């Protein structure tokens with residue numbers, strides 16, 4: 754993947770999400786939305802996997818440029834939009850939504866707005882973007898649609914499952930992987946230990962992919978027309 758300075762380098766979480774997407778076997782002709790796209794790695798995988806229309810969104814201008822270049826280099830017609838989470842696609846519907854949002858807990862100070870850290874900083878419990886995503890993404894799912902989110906177990910798997918189930922989706926963990934801490938997590942290890950999010954000396958985290966499905970209503974379950 755071509756990557757501009759300041760754009761998130763695809764890592765273990767990108768890889769786990771991409772594998773989950775492949776294994777979920779996206780139906781040919783699906784409309785896919787990749788939120789928080791970074792270099793566009795997951796959007797590219799969706800397009801190569803047979804999706805009909807792929808849209809990628811990121812708040813960072815550099816990420817948008819990188820994702821457009823990565824799509825163009827492969828001759829893939831990916832629509833790349835700049836904006837906050839789902840704002841640029843409000844009112845649209847997708848069969849598949851993928852997201853690798855910022856999720857690293859940061860106890861001191863406000864989450865970064867303009868530095869490189871905007872790609873991972875996510876507030877005291879690591880849930881600022883995850884909570885917003887769980888609130889907004891379900892309304893963009895077409896009936897029968899599927900949402901795939903990757904994040905660290907440190908930010909609360911139960912909280913994500915509950916939030917998505919609270920929106921009427923059927924949600925479960927479909928992939929897990931232990932990942933050694935990279936430079937960002939190592940730099941925050943003392944803070945995470947103090948907050949009780951990791952054990953003393955723990956230098957790995959568990960990544961999870963959560964799948965949430967919008968169940969298609971059977972005709973007989975639909976409310977009769979007035």
Ligand SMILES: C[S@@+](CC[C@H](N)C(=O)[O-])C[C@H]1O[C@@H](n2cnc3c(N)ncnc32)[C@H](O)[C@@H]1O
Pocket residue numbers: 761762763764766767788789790791792793794795810811812813816836837838852853854855856871872873882
């Ligand atoms: C952890 S990176 C993931 C990048 C890419 N999807 C991957 O898996 O390699 C998170 C991405 O979210 C973007 N981001 C941060 N805040 C955002 C927001 N409010 N709306 C949309 N994108 C955001 C960052 O610019 C960054 O590219």
